[in-house]
Amino acid sequence: MNSALPTSAQWAALMPILFPALAAAVIPLALLDRDAGVQKWIRAGVYAVALFALGASFMFLAELGKQSSQPSYQQLRLDYLAQFTGIFIVVAAALAVLQSWDHFHQEGWVKGETISLLLFSVSGMMVFASTTNLLVLFLGLELFSIPLYALTATLRSRSSSSEGGLKYFITGAVAAACFLMGIVILYGLTGTLDISVMRLQAGTPLADPLFIVGIGLLLVGFLFKVSAVPFHQWTPDVYVASPHPIAGFMSVATKGVAIVALIRAFPGLTAWGPVLGPKVQGVFMLVAVLTLVVANLTALVQTSAKRMLAYSSISHAGYLVLGLVAGTPGALTGMLFYLAIYLAMNMGAFGLFTAFGLVGEKDTYEDLRGLGWKHPLMGLCAALILFSLAGVPPLGGFYGKYMIFKELVATGHVNLAILGVLASLVSMGYYLRFIVALFLQAPTQAQEREATEAPVIQASLARGTVLVGAILVVAGGFMQTVLVDGFAHRAIQGLLGLR
Amino acid sequence: MFLTFAILALAGALALLLQKNAIEAGLCMALSFLGVSGLFVLLGNPVAAALQIIVYAGAILILVLFVIMLLNSHEEEPAEVSRPIQRWGSVALVAVLGLGAFRLLNGSPALAELAAKPVTGASTNLHSLGDMLFSQHLLGFEVAGFLLLAAMIGAVALVKKNL
């Protein structure tokens, strides 16, 4: 019965998770639904607390990154991969918080619980990414999902908002139930809840059909969070329904942790033995192909830019899953690099809406007309981010794809690589449409009139985040070595035990 | 006994599926939960059986019924468009999955091996459960606590009256 207090090393593992969670618990005390008469400094305080918590968490993680220790507490293990993911989540959350200050002020809807839920979600994600124990994994999944369900519907003045939340909830709950069923089956057949132990444990029936079903259901849960086809349909509705920063956060962080969890669960092709490995690879292949095809095609015909970005995020899931198909350490490293750039790109892209002051349901291409020239800096950032999303060199987005395609080709999946580049081509079509709207089309007269009448948009924080995104995207194009060698490479090496 | 409880659980669930009235469906669900809790007893797990009754049938279900009353939507609203593809596709899908599950249970050697083992161990008691919960699963417990708090905040955030 070692129920004593955690040791200092154990605290080190807990702190990054506890900070956001505690902040999340505290914030509602100050600002639970008291938006009407609340003082501005209280609002500012709440945001400051949130940022402080994230900052502290970041500091801890960064500090851990410098040391060689990988602290753990019970089922929690902050290895390099977890540290990478933690930083990834914290940065995404911080950017989202910064953007949400502007966005919610534009919407006139500043609520403390939004930030609180966001922070809970951050904690959940960290838990999710730092464990191999399926029980904790499931709890982490729920801890970050349930706040997100609520966050999606947080703008309750809008009817589409609650509709989106509800859709997310129902599909998410079904997926979670499948995931849970998978966990139960795996547990039942192996007697352990630790997935990394499971595949190495003697007597594990790796080829048993029931076991395979368990793995399959587990995959369903992950793929749902990754929003890979055919488990993707919630994505566009939910992103459109969410506030812009939340949509960005969801698109980045949810997908990121789910990909990391997939990397953890399926590190390489041989991890699950000679029978299951190729089969899982086959599933990945099919999913990747379907995702690339469906997501890109659908994105092409959207009229809402935000919805397009949602589909684009689905298609990026496709590229990431391609990395799993290759399954080499290089590919997994590439995936992490891709994720880092993807964070910058998507937080930037969703941040654009806030930066341009597009509130409410103004998220179509028509609403974007001519904005690139009106805000030149944002325009340039938008162009950089969008071209990076499409994978045009020399921006960061290209290198992510480059690393994944390189490994794909090296492992003989030339067809998939070709499909991947064709998908990129199609994706260029819809990113160009965004750019066309921003730069190549003059605003309509109604928009001009509206722009002169409307108050000046205050979105310096959001613009800052977009700028950060753009800078990261460019940096990713020119300093890829630092990113790759500094973080991604080590994380994968640590995971695969290659160090 | 197993058969009785199993049928109770399944029949309750099936009735829920086919029931038009939401309140009656809720009651059918309660029936199903009772069956499940009976199964738990058979599995030598009275703690779980009790929790099933208390939490599920007692708390969650009552919550659902509350909401049904609150929204005053007892009967299913008439469909605007009949969607045969959705309906029959779903039926087919569930049937296929059911068939698959059936075959799976008969076709899994590992499961057969496990089932062939004698059932050992005493039935679960609260004491050992608590021990376990607060030692090895303290982390999970904390996370679950946060989860409940988050859900509460979320629920509050979502249903406040003023828009």
Add this chain to the structure above:
Amino acid sequence: MTYAWLIPVLPLLGFLVNLLVGKKVGKGFVTAVAVGSVTLSFILAVRLFLAMKGADGHRLDLAYFTWMQTGALTVPFGFTVDPLSGTMMLVITGIGLLIHLYSVGYMHEEEGYYRYFAYLNLFVFFMLTLVLGDSLVLMFVGWEGVGLCSYLLIGYYFETDYAPDAGLKAFLTNRVGDLGVAIGMMALFAAFGTLTVSGILTQAGHLAPEVGFGFLTFATLMLFVGATGKSAQLPLYLWLPDAMAGPTPVSALIHAATMVTSGIYLICRLAPVFQLTPTTLTVVAWVGGLTALFAATIGLFQRDIKKVLAYSTVSQLGFMFLGLGATGFAAGFFHVFTHAWFKALLFLGAGSVIHALHHQQDLFKMGGLKSKTPVTFWTMLIATFAIMGLPPFSGFFSKDEILYLAYLKSPLLWVIGVVAACCTSFYMWRLMALTFWGEPRDHHAYDHAHESPKTMTVPLMVLAVGSALFGFWGVPEAFGGHFAIGEWLKPALTFGQLHGEHGHHAGPAIALAATSTVLGVIFGLFGWFKYKDGLAWEEGFIAKFPAVHRVLLNKYYVDEAVELTILGPLRWFGNVCWKLFDVILIDGVGVNLPAALTKVAGDFVALFQTGRVRNYVFTMGLGVAALLYMLLK
């Protein structure tokens, strides 16, 4: 010889100066520059000619710099002066000078005076480059360059509708020929590894003649295609009649005396190579003969005085090729030489008439000018005697030599030649009679008619002297001469190599000459008699044979046929390429269709995004089922 490069460059400088400043500084300056440069050039040319005459083997090679050098291809930039090019050089600068002088009078009212002289100078430059160039590529520079000048000068009246069309036609037809030259050059390069004339000819001497159709035959035929373009032979003669849209002196210089003979010059230049390919020579002879006849028949009933002369030129050029084809390179060139004089004279005379009648070119509107423009009349009479081959005028000797050689080649060719010559006599006398005899048919123009100024008449007289006398340079042995021009040209034409000797004077030379001359005179007199009093005979002819007349007047409808069979289809095909291949097939099917299909596919896929959460769950369920199936399979 260091000054030799100045010969072509001086006119070029004249061109540049006149083009850049001519518009501003006035006609006097322009005249001075233009005529001065050509005069200087002429003087230098004479000096160079004399120097060449004194040189070893009558040959001067002047190398300046390496123009192109890559891989195995080396093209030097240099000139060669030998009897052939030297003679041509003199003709060009000499007749060129005369025509410059003539133009001073003829063009004095024109606004584009400076432009005209600039182009004319440029032409002299290119023509000299063509004849002096010591490599085929340099010759090609001149070859294309004279085409360009011809284009510019034909299109001189560019504000009109017809002149630009004519210019374009000339250039494009020439380009078709140039294509042949280009291919010929490539072929010669492939065969000889060099493109210098001397290099090719040196090697050609060691080769055996090619029977049938070999590689060299291909090359020479291609060169001949080029020659037909530049020298207006069948089937590329079409542009020359239209080229009369340019000012008349231009017609005289370019489209009669010099440029159009460059085809013959090219073949003479490469005579040793052509010697090796009898097949080509046969083709040359037949094409020449047929052209001579064909053009002569068209000339019979033309109404435009310049058109008559144009077809006559085509016909005479046909004679020259006939001569070349009958291995009479010297004879062909002789005719080039004599023709340069008398045809230039005819054109300038015609120009004088036109000038006198204030740009009236229609023969049917002329008449009775004998007394009004005596100098013109008399000089043109001499030229007419020359062209109809009346002894002892120059045309007699050269034409007779050609007909004689044609007879040796094939009697049928001789017959063709004689018929063509008869036609020539007829239409020339028709022209003369309609212009100078009879009643004036346009009294207004007649009343204002006057003899041309001195700058115009003096060149006429000089040319008349040439037309009358230069035939004696090549009196055949049959008439007691020794064909001096043949001897003179021999080093250039044979390049010190084997020369296919033909049995000179073995045949009935005198009888043949007599026959053709008598026939020519008869037809000439016939023409004169029928037309000297008016148009009655022609009207009667038209009434009797309307179809024949119409066909001849419309030049056998060749222009229309070309439009119908080549240009029309080409444009049609261009449109097909554009509208069908580019727009529909490549762009539509290849580019836009995939894009559209992608869009449609996107629309289709988007249909599954119904917005109903039950559907989403259903899709997920299907996904689960499929995934599990894949895993379990």
Add this chain to the structure above:
Amino acid sequence: MDLLSGTLQGYLLVAFLLFLIGLATVLLRRTLLLQFMGIELMLNAANVALLAFARWRGSDLQGTVFYLFIIAVAACEAAVGLALVIGLHRHRATTDADKASSLKQ
């Protein structure tokens, strides 16, 4: 092997069937509240399987602990889910899932 007696396979069969009935409820019923109950059924199915496995794994206590957590999760989902239903009902005055389809394409 007799699925109808209390073997492990029998419990799993019940669990799977419950799961599928839950899924069918989500798929076939349009009322959000019923769909919600279907989800609860699915979670419950997992519970049945979990405890059955735990029993055959020597009455593994981990199973029951897991069960506790699942109940907590179910409660949380219930809270948020029902809140969402209420939120939607406020705007659209409906609990029909098919009528909540303004977001599409």
Add this chain to the structure above:
Amino acid sequence: MNTLSLLVFGPALLGLLLLFLPEKFGKAGKSIAFLGAVAFFVIGLQKLWGLRADPSVLAPERFTWFAVAGLPVEYHLALDGLNYWLVLLTLFLVPLTMAATWNSLKQGEGRFNGLFLILSTGMLGALLAQDLLFFYLFWEAMLIPMYFMIGVWGGDDRRYAANKFFLFTLSGSLLWLVALLMVAGKAGSFNPTLMATAAAAMPFGTQCWLFLAFAVAFAIKVPLFPLHTWLPDAHTQAPTAGSAILAGVLLKLGGYGLLKFAIPIFPAAAQHYAKPMALLAVIAIIYGALVAMVQRDIKKLVAYSSVSHMGFVVLGIASFTVVGTQGAMLQMLNHGISTGALFLLVGMIYDRAHTRMIADFGGVAVKMPVFTAFFFIVTLSSIGLPLTNGFVGEFWILNGAFTSGFQWGRLYACLATFGVVLGAAYMLWMFKRVFWGAENPDPESGTHHLHDDLNLREIAVMLPLIGLIFWMGLRPGTFVAASEASVTALLKEVQAPAPNMITLAPAAAAPAHGTEAPTPEAGHVEEHR
């Protein structure tokens, strides 16, 4: 800073600054950009001019840039015989084009020129990069500024044209990327030499596929029939400066890439596909000319003429002879000068008349004699009149093709000469309809809007181009001396077949040979050397 790096990245840095310049400083931005471009040209000229005999003596700038997962990518800029003149051409055309279009744009001039500078970075980088991935980066990066130049400042259909340009080009290069990765993965490097070694070890079928991927990417840029349809749209819709630089430099990168990368890496496959390549080139030559002939828009006509002219480049490259390849090198420069000049001229008249339809003109020669003279000279260059640059390039290419070691060379060379005829046809026909004839009587016509002839600025822009046209025509050696050694070495390295010279029967053996030669292909022909 190192010369090459300065030349490559300097413009982009300046350009980025200009992008941020507020709109009201547009005029100033334009001037800064122009001065900057002139400065880069001067620096380039000063540093590079002395190297024209052997550019490779300039030390390359080379270090490993990054190595992700074992595949190092090098920052490797170097001058060699193949890119030397293209670099100078680029440096020269950028300021010239800016000056020529000084008043063409109505708004955003500073930004436009900023983009222009960024574009020049892309072009110079692609020309100088020796590492294939490095090259690829520039190759793709070029698209972005060009996209905006067409899309923002273009004509009525600019969005379609810009998208088409972007996606069309991207489609080829993306597939190429896959091939690139395949070879580089095998070679463990993006160094062309190592890649060639790795490629040589692959099965021939694979090599062929990979070569096709390379060739298609480059052929799209050239553009080779039938991959050319983006070009007319892009050219027509782009603003004058865009069209000029597109024709002037961008297209060259296709030919350059073929020569520099595709052929050395896959010599065997390249020669295997020489015939289809040459066939397509011949089709492009004739097809481009035919289509140009029926165009109604001057700019579109010039655009299609580009297709035709660039077909010659491919034909020259496909001939695998020194003469042909050198011709292709020269033709690239020629086309850059003369078609660039044509686009500038079309822009000049468009600025005045606001129309480009041939039918809207007529009799322009009377109104704008100086302009007419310039246009005519450039036209002559475009149709390849001797003494202008166009002739030398085309003549070499045709000669190269004719003597090419491949048997089809002669036939294709002969066919390609038809392109020369047609080239004269469409250019001069257009010239006739626009400049000659009576002045267009319609008061709405384009001619009617022409009030003034070229001003001094425009004349100053055209004069260097005219000068180059004649210089290159008279002394082509200056412009190909640098590449002679490179090309010779390249062809030797790829073991190109020896030129197919003809040996004719000497006099002694005459009768025996004479009769058996039905075609020029057979008979006396035998391999020489």
